[in-house]
Amino acid sequence: MAEYTLYCFAESGNSYKAALMLALTGADWAPEWVDYFGGQTRSASFRHDVSEIGEVPVLNHGGELISQSGVILDYLAERTGMFGARNAAHRREIWRWILFDNHKFTSYFATLRFLAGLQKAGDPAVIAFLRQRVEASRAIVENHLAGQPFLAGDEPTIADISAVGYLYYPEHAGVELDATPNIEAWTQRIASLPGWRPPYELMPRGPVAGR
Numbered sequence: 001m002a003e004y005t006l007y008c009f010a011e012s013g014n015s016y017k018a019a020l021m022l023a024l025t026g027a028d029w030a031p032e033w034v035d036y037f038g039g040q041t042r043s044a045s046f047r048h049d050v051s052e053i054g055e056v057p058v059l060n061h062g063g064e065l066i067s068q069s070g071v072i073l074d075y076l077a078e079r080t081g082m083f084g085a086r087n088a089a090h091r092r093e094i095w096r097w098i099l100f101d102n103h104k105f106t107s108y109f110a111t112l113r114f115l116a117g118l119q120k121a122g123d124p125a126v127i128a129f130l131r132q133r134v135e136a137s138r139a140i141v142e143n144h145l146a147g148q149p150f151l152a153g154d155e156p157t158i159a160d161i162s163a164v165g166y167l168y169y170p171e172h173a174g175v176e177l178d179a180t181p182n183i184e185a186w187t188q189r190i191a192s193l194p195g196w197r198p199p200y201e202l203m204p205r206g207p208v209a210g211r
């Protein structure tokens with residue numbers, strides 16, 4: 001049995017953040033597929049046995065269940081000594097970007113991708129609302145990356161692993177966004193780290209109607 005088990009599904013960019021960290025740190029881990037599209041995260045048993053919040057990713061390490069991707073990343077950074085903070089100020093800088101990512105950079109994009117890229121549906125006014133917020137949060141990251149290679153400085157950290165989580169999915173095709181060359185170059189820098197693999201190679205994909 002692997003040391004870590006990650007409750008996840010491949011389409012979940014939030015799960016990918018944890019899976020990517022496990023891959024980049026060379027951890028001994030195995031995915032446990034969660035049937036999100038079949039309603040498993042909303043089931044009473046998942047909420048009782050895995051996470052009362054009803055979301056993936058959830059990391060099982062020796063029976064301890066850890067949820068929220070940022071907390072999982074922080075836990076793994078602490079355990080492995082990789083992609084974490086050098087000092088207290090660096091830690092604050094890392095957390096500033098993880099929180100911005102969770103609130104805006106990931107969440108607006110994930111919702112837009114779900115509607116436009118995966119469900120291929122959605123009220124045009126809702127799509128326009130989300131697109132405007134996606135562009136605004138991407139512009140902030142694009143400007144920040146003009147001055148440095150990674151979000152919290154010269155080296156990759158869990159802030160990058162968090163924020164990059166949704167940027168390697170082919171479903172982008174449904175969502176036309178402004179050109180962001182600094183974000184592009186940053187995703188390439190992360191993709192060239194030893195151990196990097198794309199989401200659909202790290203996590204299982206279940207049956208989805210229409211695919």
Ligand SMILES: N[C@@H](CCC(=O)N[C@@H](CS)C(=O)NCC(=O)O)C(=O)O
Nearest residue numbers: 012013014041054055056057068069
């Ligand atoms: N802030 C959370 C977000 C997790 C999240 O939104 N997970 C989605 C999949 S990407 C989920 O499990 N949703 C379950 C549901 O809405 O029922 C994290 O970073 O872990």
